[in-house]
Amino acid sequence: MEFMKLHLPDIIQWDENSLEGGYGRLTVTALERGFGRTLATALRRVMLSSLEGAAPVAVSIKGAEHEFSVLNGVLEDVPDIILNVKSLSVRFDGDETVQLTLQADKPGVYTAESFDCPEGVTISNPEQVIAEITEESGELDIIVDIERGKGFVTQDEWYNSGKGRDIGTILVDSWFCPVKKVNFEVESARVGDRTDFDSLTLEVTTDGSLSPKEAVENSTKILMRHFEMILGIGLEEPVVQIEEDEEEPVIEETAEEVPVLEEKVVLENVDLADTDLSKRYVKILSAGGINTMDQLALKTADELLELRNFGAASLDVVKELLNAHGRSQAL
Secondary structure, eight states: HHHHHOOOOSSSEEEEGBBTEEEEEEEEEOOOTHHHHHHHHHHHHHHHHOEEEEEEEEEEEOOOSSSSOOOTBSSSSSHHHHHHHHHHOEEESSOOOOOEEEEEESEEEEEEESOOOTTTTTSSSSOOOOOOESSTTOOEEEEEEEEESSSEHHHHHHHHHSSOSTEEEOOEEOOOEEEEEEEEEEEEEEEEEEEEEEEEEEEEEEOSSSOHHHHHHHHEEEEEHHHHHHHHOOOOOOOOOOOOOOOOOOOOOOHHHHHHHHHHHHHOOOGGGGGGGGGGHHHHHHHOOOHHHHHTOOOOOOHTTTTOOOHHHHHHHHHHHHHHHHHHHHH
């Protein structure tokens, strides 16, 4: 397959045997020379910096007023418990803050599975050890605040944003990115008699709250959205809302009114920017020296199709615009 005389990959597939435990291996081949590293670098950068995830923000432990406290009857001290809590891999798609709770008063080892999770929250590593009660007098009463975010946020940043002001609330550094590691390898590939094509192998490791497939798909969507904006695609027109009492009355068209309306529309010469045409099409036509309805009506279909980024679908849009303005004789 080719696009603009560039060879597009024939094979894009995941190694199904590798998709377990948050690890996945993707193969993309064959690519034009240099495109393997280009695609891999872009995807890797987005996956490690721009994907959203959920992470602990603050911890409250009964009997611990600060992070250097010691709990009676509990093997771990508070710093160790906080480190264990920070290791939680949580999947949560909401926008508000949710709380995980763990209450125990009997000797034993308590893991992430012991947390009571609200609806919509899933812990991907339930085997993670939180703390161990070693004596009958020991007690665990832990509340963990979970939020959704992006990147890395330090304790100081949380405090400066207004969190952690209550006594007994211990703020923690939050690492939201669900992707732990991304490796890639580019090898030579053959297409016909040529051997200078690229074969890309991308290895993605996540914390389990997001699958490798989802990580690659979401990263690709982020890149595509940026490219679309550079092309001017998908830019939404401002929506003007009309109040109910300001709605214009519907005037039924009569046979006598048609000639007057047609004469008014045919004689007008308005800028394309003042019509209902989207900004993308206005920009494409303007680049070809077409800025008004008169200039557009003088162009043939073949002349318009020669414009950059102007295709058959664009031609249909322009025809509808001309018809709406009484220029049905054009094109």
